Amino acid sequence: MLGNQTTTIPEDKVSDTMRDYLGEIYRLGQGEAWVSTTALAEVLGVSGPASVRMARRMHEIGLIEHQPYKGIQLTPGGKTIALLNIRRHRLVERFLVEVLKFGWDEVHDKADSLQKGINQTLEDRIDALMGHPTSCPHGDPIPTRDGLMPEIGDKPLTVVPPGKRGKITRVKTREPEKLRYLAEIGIIPGAEFELVNRAPFNGPLRLKLGRNEQVIGSELAAALWVVS
Numbered sequence: 001m002l003g004n005q006t007t008t009i010p011e012d013k014v015s016d017t018m019r020d021y022l023g024e025i026y027r028l029g030q031g032e033a034w035v036s037t038t039a040l041a042e043v044l045g046v047s048g049p050a051s052v053r054m055a056r057r058m059h060e061i062g063l064i065e066h067q068p069y070k071g072i073q074l075t076p077g078g079k080t081i082a083l084l085n086i087r088r089h090r091l092v093e094r095f096l097v098e099v100l101k102f103g104w105d106e107v108h109d110k111a112d113s114l115q116k117g118i119n120q121t122l123e124d125r126i127d128a129l130m131g132h133p134t135s136c137p138h139g140d141p142i143p144t145r146d147g148l149m150p151e152i153g154d155k156p157l158t159v160v161p162p163g164k165r166g167k168i169t170r171v172k173t174r175e176p177e178k179l180r181y182l183a184e185i186g187i188i189p190g191a192e193f194e195l196v197n198r199a200p201f202n203g204p205l206r207l208k209l210g211r212n213e214q215v216i217g218s219e220l221a222a223a224l225w226v227v228s
Contacts, residue, residue, distance in 0.1 A: 019085040022079075024044055026083065032073075033073070034073045036072075062078070079147075089112065090136035093108065138189065140172075167192050167228075169227055171189065178220060178223065
């Protein structure tokens with residue numbers, strides 16, 4: 001059985017597709033906010049009607065709250081399942097990068113497919129083999145085995161004032177081209193930086209990384225989360 005003190009959901013009622021939906025609902029709403037079925041359909045690459053049908057099914061078994069014109073929100077039980085799905089995905093991404101030597105720009109879709117064939121025993125073995133990692137290759141935290149999301153306390157680079165120093169914690173994009181480019185210029189989780197300058201009106205940012213300086217656009221900067 002899956003869930004928490006207030007919600008118990010039979011595991012055999014939750015399909016792999018539902019787990020994917022729940023994971024995306026969590027990401028879109030950060031686990032708390034209401035999410036539109038339109039936004040969910042877009043990120044999953046499905047039609048609007050398909051998203052609505054799945055929302056109704058998940059609502060019927062207690063995974064989400066669904067209100068017309070407001071959207072969908074995870075129930076406590078749905079949130080737990082979402083976090084466990086995210087945990088498995090991020091562990092598999094880490095395994096693909098560190099053990100199988102894929103690039104961090106290649107692993108999202110591969111992890112989506114591979115994780116569906118992994119049971120709890122295999123997940124635990126992967127976790128132990130990797131030394132119980134706390135983040136995925138892109139810096140996102142890996143939820144605990146109990147379905148709890150660790151707090152990072154980071155913020156978008158776009159709100160950091162010029163002159164501040166800090167460290168890149170997360171790169172929040174799935175676009176392979178952007179990930180490859182960021183790796184090429186040394187902007188990866190753990191990289192230390194100084195924000196030298198930000199042009200006005202959503203202009204480009206100039207970062208100092210070691211002895212080098214890089215200029216990136218505001219759109220790319222919005223995908224970078226940091227501690228400073």
